[in-house]
Amino acid sequence: MDILNGLPIHLFIFISLYFEVFLMITYMERRKLIKSEENQLSVGNLPSCTIIVPCFNEESTIANTLQSLLELDYPKNKLCIVAVNDGSTDETPLILKSYEKFENITIYHKENGGKHTALNLGLDKTQTELVGCLDADSYVHKDALKKIAVYFDDSDTMAVTPSIRVHNPKNIFEKIQNIEYNYGSFVRKIFSHMNCLYVTPGPFSIFRRSVFTDIGFYKPAHNTEDIEIALRMQSHKFKIKNCHKAFVDTTTPRTFVTLYKQRLRWTYGFIRNALDYKHMFFRREHGNLGLFALPLAPIYIISALYIMFTLLFNVLEYALEYIARVRVTGIQAGWPQFNLDWYFVNTDTKTFLWGVSLLLLVTIIILGHRFADKKVKLMDFVYTFILYGIISPSWLFISIYKTLFRKKTTWR
Structure with a gap:
């Protein structure tokens, strides 16, 4: 029974180690090929x-956002910018109006229908390569954009994803x-070389226009159209690359509530889309x-x-045992006693494997920071290792x- 009780933990350790070792x-x-890219x-x-x-x-x-696109180092006669106002109720329409003066920016306004409908309107107006x-x-x-465009010299490449970093x-x-995104930069690059990317993120994923002619436009996709379109491409054997x-x-997100809502949508969207593509x-x-x-x-x-x-x-x-003990003996003053033996090393297999897994995780995060041209900050590690394991199960469980129970998530 002890073996069965500990099976999920051992399974988790095995999966973590297998995944990390496979990546490394x-x-x-x-690594030489990645460096040459x-x-x-x-x-x-x-x-x-x-x-x-x-x-x-x-x-x-x-x-x-629009200013960053205007400042792209790319031939202006080959770059078009299409902004689609999806029924905004704030000052977004007025701000967009001020950009109508630029020749390569086109503005469209529509009733609110969700991000996928705004993207599809833009696609319908697009004729570029x-x-x-x-x-x-x-x-x-x-x-x-120049760095991404290079990957399309390979005629088999149908989409390229960027390296996404946390702004300030x-x-x-x-x-x-920030730690999570930089870790993701490494994982996406390795997944690219393994041809198993299953998301084309909203921030600056670039496609051949023919992709949407061949397999169709964006779908509602449980509010995660970037996952669904990538899975659809993979199901058609279309190659997705990453430019790190x-x-x-x-x-x-700056608060737990907004982070929770975002990750709930992402995780729920992944699960539902994975079920839609379970045949893969x-x-x-x-x-x-x-x-x-x-x-x-x-x-x-x-x-x-x-x-x-x-x-x-x-x-x-x-905690319950401690409360029961206090009721009997009262609160004991003083600090807990620790027996530090310099000649003793815990050789328990589970503890050792946890240590190896943690070391590999730290290594991958450091490599991810290098990929993203970011400095490693010790306190960011501390915050992540203390808090992430506490807060992430909340959106995993609700997802x-x-x-x-077939309940839907909202965008925000």
């Missing part, structure tokens, strides 16, 4: 490109996300995506929830609950 081995095998130059003419910016109540960020999207709270670096992280929640030196800075799971024809990336995700979610609830149960059990 792939990185070691491909940083200085790639296009061998042909740069393709024409349209960037669609869907806007809904983005009065505080839309001006800087490439088309991309940029969330209205994100800011693209000057050379990002200040408080604890933003710093936690094309930087886009995005505004992230454990299928050899879908390669690393079907055999590795997709199956691991739900197992990881369930294992993480089990560990968190087990930890909470143990803490509660200890599963909403999935089981």
Whole structure:
């Protein structure tokens, strides 16, 4: 029974180690190729490109978003910017109106219908070779589009994702996300080389326009159209790449409530879209995506929830025992006594594997910071390792609950 009781924890450790070791081995095998990609130059003419910016109540960020696009180092005669006002009720329409004077910016206004409808309106007006999207709270670096365009010299490449970074992280929640996003920069690059990317993020993912002609436009997709379109592309064997030196800075949630709502939508959207594409799971024809990336995700979610609830149960059990002891003996003054033995090392297998997993995780995060050209800050690590495991189960649990009982999430 002890073995069965500890099985989920051992399974979680195994999955974590397997995932981390797999990533590191792939990185070691491909590191020279990854390094060479940083200085790639296009061998042909740069393709024409349209960037669609869907806007809904983005009065505080839309001006800087459009300005970052205007400052792109890209031929102006090959760059079109389409901003779509999706029924905003704030000052967004007035701000957009001030950008009508620019020749390569086109503004459209429509009733609110959701982000996917705004993107589809832009797609319907687009005839360029490439088309991309940029969330209205994100800011693209000057050379990002040129660096991404290089990847389309390969005729098999159908979409390219950028490296997304947290814009000006200040408080604890933003710093936690900073660690998470930089970790994601490393994972996306490795997944790109494994051909198993399953999300094309809203901040500046670029596609061949022909993708949408071949497989259709965006769908509602449980408010996560960026996951669904990537899975649809993968199901059609379309190659998605990642340019880890094309930087886009995005505004992230500043409070727990806004972070919770965002991650609930993301996690719920992933689960629902994964169910919609369940035919890809454990299928050899879908390669690393079907055999590795997709199956691991739900197992990881369930294992993480089990560990968190087990930890909470143990803490509660200890607290109740302590209260019962205090009632009998009273509160004991003084500090807890620790027996420090320099000649003793805990050789428990589970403890050792946890340590190895943690070391690999720190290594991956540091590499992710290098990919994102960010400095490693010790306190950001401290905040993340203390808080992330406490707050993340909240949206994981509610996501599963909403999935089981067919309840929907809201955008904000």
